[in-house]
Amino acid sequence: MTVRTRIAPSPTGDPHVGTAYVALFNLCFARQHGGQFILRIEDTDQTRSTPESEQDILRALRWLGLDWDEGPDVGGPHGPYRQSERKDSYRQYAMDLIEKGHAFYCFRTPEELDVIREERKAQGLNPGIKGDLELPAEEVQRRLEAGEPYVIRMKVPDEGTCVINDMLRGTIEIDWSQVDCQILLKSDGMPTYHLANVVDDHEMAITHVLRGEEWINSAPKHKLLYEYFGWDMPELCHLPLLRNPDKSKLSKRKNPTSINFYERMGFLPEAVINYLGRMGWSMPDEREKFSINEMIENFDIQRVSLGGPIFDVEKLRWLNGLWLREDISDDEFVERLRGWWFNEDALRALIPHVKGRADVFSDVAPMAAFMVSGMLELTPEQFAHNKLEEGQVKRVLQFALWRLEAQRHWSKENIFADIKELAKAMDLKMGEFMFPIFVAIAGTPNSWSVMDSMALLGPDMTRARLRHALNALGGFSKKETKKVEKEFAAL
Numbered sequence: 001m002t003v004r005t006r007i008a009p010s011p012t013g014d015p016h017v018g019t020a021y022v023a024l025f026n027l028c029f030a031r032q033h034g035g036q037f038i039l040r041i042e043d044t045d046q047t048r049s050t051p052e053s054e055q056d057i058l059r060a061l062r063w064l065g066l067d068w069d070e071g072p073d074v075g076g077p078h079g080p081y082r083q084s085e086r087k088d089s090y091r092q093y094a095m096d097l098i099e100k101g102h103a104f105y106c107f108r109t110p111e112e113l114d115v116i117r118e119e120r121k122a123q124g125l126n127p128g129i130k131g132d133l134e135l136p137a138e139e140v141q142r143r144l145e146a147g148e149p150y151v152i153r154m155k156v157p158d159e160g161t162c163v164i165n166d167m168l169r170g171t172i173e174i175d176w177s178q179v180d181c182q183i184l185l186k187s188d189g190m191p192t193y194h195l196a197n198v199v200d201d202h203e204m205a206i207t208h209v210l211r212g213e214e215w216i217n218s219a220p221k222h223k224l225l226y227e228y229f230g231w232d233m234p235e236l237c238h239l240p241l242l243r244n245p246d247k248s249k250l251s252k253r254k255n256p257t258s259i260n261f262y263e264r265m266g267f268l269p270e271a272v273i274n275y276l277g278r279m280g281w282s283m284p285d286e287r288e289k290f291s292i293n294e295m296i297e298n299f300d301i302q303r304v305s306l307g308g309p310i311f312d313v314e315k316l317r318w319l320n321g322l323w324l325r326e327d328i329s330d331d332e333f334v335e336r337l338r339g340w341w342f343n344e345d346a347l348r349a350l351i352p353h354v355k356g357r358a359d360v361f362s363d364v365a366p367m368a369a370f371m372v373s374g375m376l377e378l379t380p381e382q383f384a385h386n387k388l389e390e391g392q393v394k395r396v397l398q399f400a401l402w403r404l405e406a407q408r409h410w411s412k413e414n415i416f417a418d419i420k421e422l423a424k425a426m427d428l429k430m431g432e433f434m435f436p437i438f439v440a441i442a443g444t445p446n447s448w449s450v451m452d453s454m455a456l457l458g459p460d461m462t463r464a465r466l467r468h469a470l471n472a473l474g475g476f477s478k479k480e481t482k483k484v485e486k487e488f489a490a491l
């Protein structure tokens with residue numbers, strides 16, 4: 001048997017460090033067994049998936065040095081590797097399950113389902129959606145002929161326990177009463193994650209599924225689907241989730257989670273990969289610095305420890321420093337620095353802004369330093385403004401941050417539109433609203449158009465600086481945050 005593993009990102013946002021972490025472990029496991037590592041795009045959520053996000057994810061994983069043997073960009077014998085292009089086959093599989101009596105048509109509206117959940121709760125039952133929703137065959141036929149919208153759900157047992165084997169956790173038991181009759185095919189004809197994932201893992205001959213522990217609860221549904229189809233199930237291995245230093249689940253609200261941010265900050269891909277390799281895993285000799293090839297040579301999945309690994313940017317920085325000093329020659333240093341941000345394209349992008357403001361070249365570096373910096377040194381005094389109280393300054397930063405976190409298409413025009421709308425909603429003049437933004441982004445209110453700066457700095461660096469500025473002002477307490485969230489929602 002050839003070991004085949006995969007990473008299956010959904011292209012619905014920034015390339016997440018958690019995706020790179022899981023990809024790395026899948027790659028090491030496959031390579032160590034002389035097997036193959038596949039990349040599959042799970043874009044069945046048509047409203048949230050975008051081609052830009054897909055491109056971004058592929059590019060970021062490549063930047064890190066992760067290489068896949070088969071995927072949407074490199075092809076392979078089991079393609080297409082994008083689920084939206086495999087749409088037709090899923091429907092057929094769902095119909096097969098209906099024929100075999102393992103799935104049923106469901107015509108209930110979300111409102112009806114809510115009522116059913118409440119009723120079940122009142123009876124002391126688990127409020128899950130169960131197979132008793134199935135209608136008599138004639139009724140189904142009548143509704144289908146009438147063209148009523150429907151979904152297809154899988155049947156699951158009402159009681160008993162499902163036993164899952166996990167390579168790291170041994171056996172995991174989950175009560176069937178906890179498991180819903182999962183939708184397999186949505187009313188738009190697209191499969192859900194569960195159906196598409198199982199079908200593709202089978203068709204792509206995946207032998208081992210290494211994925212984040214947030215998927216453990218899906219495992220019973222998947223196991224049942226494999227049984228219904230009569231297929232062998234891949235071995236499962238649920239990796240521990242990455243955590244913030246305060247042990248909470250790694251989230252972009254607290255830490256930059258986009259790989260793009262680390263690239264923009266000037267981290268070395270070798271160091272980022274090295275650090276991800278240390279998330280719950282260690283070398284047999286416990287050494288901290290190692291390359292991806294050394295990791296592959298020494299890989300042993302059983303060395304993964306389940307205590308939540310902490311993703312600490314300071315620690316990563318320290319490791320990056322080691323790499324930079326010990327492994328990058330002077331020539332390479334020059335080369336990498338150029339490639340990073342001291343290159344022709346980056347300089348050209350600055351010309352329209354610096355040319356009109358500089359008299360001599362030596363003026364350029366001070367005025368452009370913020371464009372090539374990480375986090376700026378900020379003090380609360382810098383944010384003092386005669387028209388804005390501190391509470392307003394913090395709100396401007398917080399609201400701008402939340403607003404820009406939701407911005408999917410990063411461009412000067414869209415940033416401008418977001419900001420303008422917020423300023424209006426907060427009843428502030430544009431100049432007043434922009435003051436804290438300038439200080440957060442450029443460290444001074446006297447820079448060139450901050451919209452241009454934000455567009456060039458990119459979403460991740462922009463958000464990180466806004467967050468950093470908020471922190472420099474002491475941020476909001478938990479209680480205040482609740483209040484401010486409400487205000488934001490009401491804008």
Ligand code: GLU
Binds near residue numbers: 211212215
């Ligand atoms: N598309 C899922 C994700 O976004 C894949 C989960 C899995 O590996 O099964 O993480």
